[in-house]
Amino acid sequence: MTFAETAYAKINLALHVRRRREDGYHELETLFAFVDNGDVLSAHGAERDSLETVGEFAANIDNPFGNLVMRALAALPREQGIAITLEKNLPVAAGLGGGSADAGALFRIVEALHSLPDDWEARAARLGADVPACLRSEMAIGRGTGTDLEPVKNDLAGTPVLLVNPRIGVPTGPVFKAWDSEDRGGLPDGTARQIALAGRNDLRDAAISICPQIAGVLSVLSETGCWMHEMSGSGATCFALYDSADQRDKAAEMLRVQEPDWWQMVGLLR
Known part of the structure; x- marks a missing residue:
């Protein structure tokens, strides 16, 4: 089997x-x-x-x-x-x-x-x-x-998501070394959506200093009608969250035409 x-x-x-x-x-x-x-x-x-x-x-x-x-x-x-x-x-x-x-x-x-x-x-x-x-x-x-x-209250299950990567590998170690070591405080309280909207990625600037293309990905995603976009982990993949699968799929098609060399994947949050 x-x-x-x-x-x-x-x-x-x-x-x-x-x-x-x-x-x-x-x-x-x-x-x-x-x-x-x-x-x-x-x-x-x-x-x-x-x-x-x-x-x-x-x-x-x-x-x-x-x-x-x-x-x-x-x-x-x-x-x-x-x-x-x-x-x-x-x-x-x-x-x-x-x-x-x-x-x-x-x-x-x-x-x-x-x-x-x-x-x-x-x-x-x-x-x-x-x-x-x-x-x-x-x-x-x-x-x-x-x-x-x-555990956290998951009020984002089923949210349409688009993942985009400029096809550049960014090892985690160098990103942490480039982090400015400033503690900007802990996670906010609330549901998953509230935490996502009020939270941040403290490694974003460090990753962009190593892979400037990340900033370009985030800039393009910001213009696709998403309600949130951010870099994941230590990069270089970025994600965008949408209110509907139709919005997500239109964004994905736009990126396929505008940036055909970028990798992308669509799905739903679990």
């Missing part, structure tokens, strides 16, 4: 960087949201673990066997191997949590085929700060390094 799981694209509707911790990580407060589109993992039982990568961005994975999917497989005890095919539809180093989303989908596949160990949350957190959130792919507030998750 073959199982398939979507590795839902992660976006940060708000991302507040508070301080640098003694362990070298940064204290974060973020509102995680997930799009009903992304990479796709297909899996079936096998004598040994294996991974095949296909799709538009498969060539961008430098070492398929050292990526988060294989590390997640190695982190989960099983009596049988699993053969995975990863359809890589999300750009790499894009602020969409692609590798973490893939690992989260892999955890869900193992849960369906076998079961997860009791300490699965700790195992997920060791793989990366975004992996616990991506495992369930449900809107949540993340604190600490992003692994401390809290």
Whole structure:
């Protein structure tokens, strides 16, 4: 039997960087949201673990066997191997949590085929700060390094969203190094929509200093009739939220004509 799981694209509707911790990580407060589109993992039982990568961005994975999917497989005890095919539809180093989303989908596949160990949350957190959130792919507030998750009233489920990337990879490390280290305060209270509208992305200016094209993407999105637009994570992907799918689709078509080299994906918030 073959199982398939979507590795839902992660976006940060708000991302507040508070301080640098003694362990070298940064204290974060973020509102995680997930799009009903992304990479796709297909899996079936096998004598040994294996991974095949296909799709538009498969060539961008430098070492398929050292990526988060294989590390997640190695982190989960099983009596049988699993053969995975990863359809890589999300750009790499894009602020969409692609590798973490893939690992989260892999955890869900193992849960369906076998079961997860009791300490699965700790195992997920060791793989990366975004992996616990991506495992369930449900809107949540993340604190600490992003692994401390809290529920939030999700009044944005079903919101049409457009993702746009100038096809430039932006590694996270240099963006954090370029951050101005100013603590501008924590997340506001309220529903997901209220937090998104009142929040901010503290890494935006740092990312633009490394990839100026991000500013161009945001400028174009601001003219598409969206009610919110922002950069996700550490960039370079930006998102726009719309009142209707028709508005979103018209914006996507406009961008296809105006900026044919940009990557884009449409979907709905989960």
